[in-house]
Amino acid sequence: MRSAISILFAALMMMAGPLLAAPVKIALIDPLTGPMASTGLPVLEHLRFDARRLNANGGFNGDPIEIIGLDNKINPQESLVQLQKAIDEGARYIVQGNGSAVGSALIAAVDKYNRRNPGKEVLYLNHGAVEPSFTNERCSFWHFRFEAHSDMKMKALTDWIAKRDDIKKIYLINQDYSFGHALAEAARTMLKEKRPDIEIVGTDFHPLSKVKDFTPYVSKIKASGADAIITGNWGQDITLLVKAAAEFGLNVPFLTYYGGSPGVVSQLGEQGVDRIYEIYGYYGDTDDDAIGERQKQMYEDKKWDYFLFYPRITVMLEMLQKAADKAGSNDPVDVARALEGLSLETSYGTVTMRGEDHQLQTPLFVSVLKDDMPYGAEGTDFNFAKLDRIEPEAVTMPATGCRMRRPK
Numbered sequence: 001m002r003s004a005i006s007i008l009f010a011a012l013m014m015m016a017g018p019l020l021a022a023p024v025k026i027a028l029i030d031p032l033t034g035p036m037a038s039t040g041l042p043v044l045e046h047l048r049f050d051a052r053r054l055n056a057n058g059g060f061n062g063d064p065i066e067i068i069g070l071d072n073k074i075n076p077q078e079s080l081v082q083l084q085k086a087i088d089e090g091a092r093y094i095v096q097g098n099g100s101a102v103g104s105a106l107i108a109a110v111d112k113y114n115r116r117n118p119g120k121e122v123l124y125l126n127h128g129a130v131e132p133s134f135t136n137e138r139c140s141f142w143h144f145r146f147e148a149h150s151d152m153k154m155k156a157l158t159d160w161i162a163k164r165d166d167i168k169k170i171y172l173i174n175q176d177y178s179f180g181h182a183l184a185e186a187a188r189t190m191l192k193e194k195r196p197d198i199e200i201v202g203t204d205f206h207p208l209s210k211v212k213d214f215t216p217y218v219s220k221i222k223a224s225g226a227d228a229i230i231t232g233n234w235g236q237d238i239t240l241l242v243k244a245a246a247e248f249g250l251n252v253p254f255l256t257y258y259g260g261s262p263g264v265v266s267q268l269g270e271q272g273v274d275r276i277y278e279i280y281g282y283y284g285d286t287d288d289d290a291i292g293e294r295q296k297q298m299y300e301d302k303k304w305d306y307f308l309f310y311p312r313i314t315v316m317l318e319m320l321q322k323a324a325d326k327a328g329s330n331d332p333v334d335v336a337r338a339l340e341g342l343s344l345e346t347s348y349g350t351v352t353m354r355g356e357d358h359q360l361q362t363p364l365f366v367s368v369l370k371d372d373m374p375y376g377a378e379g380t381d382f383n384f385a386k387l388d389r390i391e392p393e394a395v396t397m398p399a400t401g402c403r404m405r406r407p408k
Contacts, residue, residue, distance in 0.1 A: 021064060026047065027082075027091035028043060030071075030095075036098065041304070049302070051067050054321055060330050068089060076102050096124065111142060124142055127316055130145075132149045135357040136357070142332075149397075157366070162194040167198065173229060213240070219248065222248065227252055228254075234257070242259070242264060246268055256278050262305070265382050266379065279366055284383030284384040305377050340358070356402060357402040368384065
């Protein structure tokens with residue numbers, strides 16, 4: 001009888017194994033409430049959407065992925081509180097990307113925590129904080145960036161501008177923090193090298209997520225005679241800026257990093273066609289039907305767009321899964337080592353995580369808002385159509401000053 005019971009117990013345990021598998025907890029620390037929630041909530045839904053898809057295919061080495069959402073109110077100090085909460089809840093993978101000030105605080109905090117807690121290390125997966133120093137002089141073994149940084153994007157954008165003879169005068173308007181200033185400085189430097197005839201007719205920096213009416217800024221831009229605007233604004237700051245420009249009758253092209261921010265397409269519609277440009281690693285007129293179907297499904301389920309703003313979340317999770325499989329482990333140290341030099345084939349081309357600085361090497365695309373798109377954004381027929389492709393070797397930049405300290 002005991003033998004039969006033992007056999008039955010063993011069989012039940014084998015059947016229950018997958019159900020008892022410890023989840024791999026991934027904590028998102030991004031704005032989930034307040035004026036910038038429109039940038040954090042879609043990240044959370046993308047993570048959950050793709051986690052379900054990957055879990056159906058075995059998760060990470062047979063362990064399910066669990067997504068935890070933590071609201072940092074886009075505040076660096078609050079982000080550190082949420083980091084500790086994430087660690088207390090068992091998360092060893094931290095995701096963040098909205099705001100380089102937050103990213104800076106997290107890099108320092110994760111480094112400090114890992115030095116003090118060997119064997120319990122956590123990884124910071126950066127989906128969009130694009131301050132260049134994070135993979136240059138501030139590079140860290142514990143930080144991986146899954147988005148082209150600001151200078152890489154400006155390099156690609158100015159290469160494209162250099163071919164546009166109709167652009168003679170440019171206005172720079174950006175958010176008043178490290179990223180906005182880095183973008184403006186890169187624009188000035190690179191335009192001077194590639195198109196010295198272009199005149200920068202104005203530069204403005206405004207408080208992050210504080211401006212409710214951009215009409216005074218738009219009035220200055222119109223008075224300057226600019227025939228193009230470069231902006232790295234994101235969240236409500238890009239939505240309200242382009243909306244104010246449309247209402248004011250400022251009909252010049254916006255050359256943006258984040259023209260696909262939630263709300264831009266649905267609020268501008270026809271007014272944004274052939275006027276809102278974006279330099280990004282993705283575009284809307286995909287010929288991959290599987291990606292197109294994900295777009296439809298996610299919008300139907302969550303009212304957030306799949307490839308309007310955050311397809312890099314898919315790339316991040318798929319690279320993480322591939323690294324865990326390569327390492328045969330879900331431990332962050334093992335996964336980090338496996339991520340270094342790892343490549344992934346995507347619908348948009350091959351991306352590679354450079355080992356020396358943990359900066360994703362990726363193609364970039366210049367796209368423009370168009371109507372009658374096969375996969376519309378935000379419940380409309382509008383989306384971003386590809387105009388130009390810039391290959392990774394043309395976008396890449398050296399890891400200046402990176403002296404990475406690696407665990408033994």
